[in-house]
Amino acid sequence: MVKSAPSPIASRKPSKLEGIKENSNFLREPVATEILEDTTHFTENAVQLLKYHGSYQQDNRDNRTKGQEKDYQFMLRTKNPGGLVPPQLYLALDKLADEYGNHTLRVTTRQGFQMHGILKKNLKTAIATIVKNLGTTLGACGDINRNVMAPPAPFKNRPEYQYAWEYAQNIADLLSAQTGAYYEIWLDGEKAISAEENPEVKAARQRNGNGTIIHDNEEPIYGTHYMPRKFKICVTVPGDNSVDLYSQDLTLVVITNKKKQLEGFNIFAGGGLGRTHGKEETFARLADQIGYVAKDDVYDIVKAIVATQRDYGDRTDRRHARLKYLINDWGVDKFRTQVEEYFGKSVEAFKPLPEFKYHDFLGWNEQGDGKLFLGISIDNGRIKDEGSFQLKTALREIVEQFNFSIRLTPNHNLIFYDIEPDNKEAIQDILSRHGVGDDPSKIEPLVRYAMACPALPTCGLAVTESERAIPGILERIRALLDKLGLQKEHFVVRMTGCPNGCARPYLAELGFVGSAPESYQLWLGGSPNQTRLAQPYIEKLHHNDFETFLEPIFVYFKKSRKSKESFGDFCDRIGFDAIREFAASYEPQTANGANKSRHRVNLKEEVYSKLKEVAESQGKPMTQLVSEALEAYFQNLS
Numbered sequence: 001m002v003k004s005a006p007s008p009i010a011s012r013k014p015s016k017l018e019g020i021k022e023n024s025n026f027l028r029e030p031v032a033t034e035i036l037e038d039t040t041h042f043t044e045n046a047v048q049l050l051k052y053h054g055s056y057q058q059d060n061r062d063n064r065t066k067g068q069e070k071d072y073q074f075m076l077r078t079k080n081p082g083g084l085v086p087p088q089l090y091l092a093l094d095k096l097a098d099e100y101g102n103h104t105l106r107v108t109t110r111q112g113f114q115m116h117g118i119l120k121k122n123l124k125t126a127i128a129t130i131v132k133n134l135g136t137t138l139g140a141c142g143d144i145n146r147n148v149m150a151p152p153a154p155f156k157n158r159p160e161y162q163y164a165w166e167y168a169q170n171i172a173d174l175l176s177a178q179t180g181a182y183y184e185i186w187l188d189g190e191k192a193i194s195a196e197e198n199p200e201v202k203a204a205r206q207r208n209g210n211g212t213i214i215h216d217n218e219e220p221i222y223g224t225h226y227m228p229r230k231f232k233i234c235v236t237v238p239g240d241n242s243v244d245l246y247s248q249d250l251t252l253v254v255i256t257n258k259k260k261q262l263e264g265f266n267i268f269a270g271g272g273l274g275r276t277h278g279k280e281e282t283f284a285r286l287a288d289q290i291g292y293v294a295k296d297d298v299y300d301i302v303k304a305i306v307a308t309q310r311d312y313g314d315r316t317d318r319r320h321a322r323l324k325y326l327i328n329d330w331g332v333d334k335f336r337t338q339v340e341e342y343f344g345k346s347v348e349a350f351k352p353l354p355e356f357k358y359h360d361f362l363g364w365n366e367q368g369d370g371k372l373f374l375g376i377s378i379d380n381g382r383i384k385d386e387g388s389f390q391l392k393t394a395l396r397e398i399v400e401q402f403n404f405s406i407r408l409t410p411n412h413n414l415i416f417y418d419i420e421p422d423n424k425e426a427i428q429d430i431l432s433r434h435g436v437g438d439d440p441s442k443i444e445p446l447v448r449y450a451m452a453c454p455a456l457p458t459c460g461l462a463v464t465e466s467e468r469a470i471p472g473i474l475e476r477i478r479a480l481l482d483k484l485g486l487q488k489e490h491f492v493v494r495m496t497g498c499p500n501g502c503a504r505p506y507l508a509e510l511g512f513v514g515s516a517p518e519s520y521q522l523w524l525g526g527s528p529n530q531t532r533l534a535q536p537y538i539e540k541l542h543h544n545d546f547e548t549f550l551e552p553i554f555v556y557f558k559k560s561r562k563s564k565e566s567f568g569d570f571c572d573r574i575g576f577d578a579i580r581e582f583a584a585s586y587e588p589q590t591a592n593g594a595n596k597s598r599h600r601v602n603l604k605e606e607v608y609s610k611l612k613e614v615a616e617s618q619g620k621p622m623t624q625l626v627s628e629a630l631e632a633y634f635q636n637l638s
Helices: 016-022 044-053 087-099 120-132 159-174 181-186 199-206 295-312 323-330 332-343 391-402 421-433 470-483 543-560 567-574 576-585 605-618 622-637
Strands: 055-059 072-077 105-107 113-118 233-236 250-256 262-269 288-294 363-366 372-376 406-408 414-419 493-496 510-516 519-524 535-542
Touching (some): 044 181, 072 120, 087 105, 087 113, 087 391, 113 120, 120 181, 159 199, 159 262, 250 295, 262 295, 288 295, 288 332, 295 323, 295 332, 391 421, 414 421, 470 510, 470 543, 519 543, 535 576, 543 567
Parallel strands (some): 493 510
Antiparallel strands (some): 072 113, 262 288, 363 372, 510 519, 519 535
């Protein structure tokens, strides 16, 4: 067990942010005052509270000029339980991205949307538009329950998936912030018309249990100080790990009887991936099995777990504030005992579960009621129009024509569902006209299963590139695998620009975690199904050295793997000592046995983008196009 710092909460001074929350009048000030001021940005106190309203203040580092004010802009994040985006909301977001944003939408790895590039003067209009079109940004960031995830597959003949959707929505409602600040600030006090809240959820929020509720408080579950840190929940079904269930603070697994009727939920708790380089007391951690509860008790057990973290989580050291550290310090048994005090009875024994597998649900699929659903792959979640690739236009046209709802996926892809079979050809025609594929078998597998966070230029935490870098890095990995005779191999690659792990790299088979400009910490040994943590293999690797460094590891994999063994499973089984020993004695050879030299050429971003576009249109590798162009150039010189 990893040892984290002891936390005698009562005798330690709360962090500065605890004071900001306490003095905010439930997330109102100073945001309410500063949104009315004719400035380009908010003060630091307001920036911290703005997160609860679903926005991060950022600056575009690409546009920094010495001596000039930062290029302040805002990222807005939506909260979409289970990834549900109604057609009206999607079209509103699409329009907002063009009117006030950077003309793109970004699907997040928690099944929401992010919109980048919004100016302060347009922030209120943007949020109000989202709310008036059946969306919200409330609680998408901040020390509060974040978006509740669920498998996005719309199987109508598998009731467990429908239960997962239902309870993801209900738990999101149960734990939504109750403060009136959001509507006061962004809609001038006018609460948007929404569906009537589930009576069971409303009753559960008001039910005290054994100390789960804070009476006479605008926030009965959270209280004046909200949570010590962000809190992440998912609801999934047995065997489906499309949600990276082990990375969540709290996971509920739907348990049904032989008649497919809902009986209750298995509970995992204590997962989390955020960490800090050089701080061994911070670490990625997998969730533990806690127990089982009947369906009638699910809201009370959720409240009991939230209350335990609310009351005992570390409010002094924010690096030690997630639920994973509380469970790591206490142990599962002590944590369960405290939860049971709030719950009012014992948690039942965990029910047996099948092995969890990763699914992405791409391509055309039967949904079980005669209709179809279509999973569309979105590279790094970025919905945009670029050259002949017109994904943003294609998706808008489909939603306008067919009025489809959307389910965003945890792998930042997108699903259209309830599609009549007669409409399949028309949808395929729209996608084809805009250069968008619908056949996942034609996607490079390394790309299909990869994820990256946005990182530079907008994320203030990023120390290096991620989203903009990963296409070229995947291309280089593929070229290396092909050269080594591993043409059919692929594995889960994830990349982040900092150690916070937003693209969940610590569960990947090959994880790149930004550690310095143009350099990454390399993690190896995660499971193809994201059920095992990877481990750090090297602390700092410059991107120019990737091929030299990875080649001996891939060669060792080729020589010593078991039949059908994945790359991540191989690294975990063989161990890092054996890999390092092999790499230390490895000498790359050319075809004639001579020592091989390496040459790298860097391309400007716009040149690389054009090269990639042409390569995709011609169905050729980028390296082949470059070689052909240079050969022609040199022939003209002679």
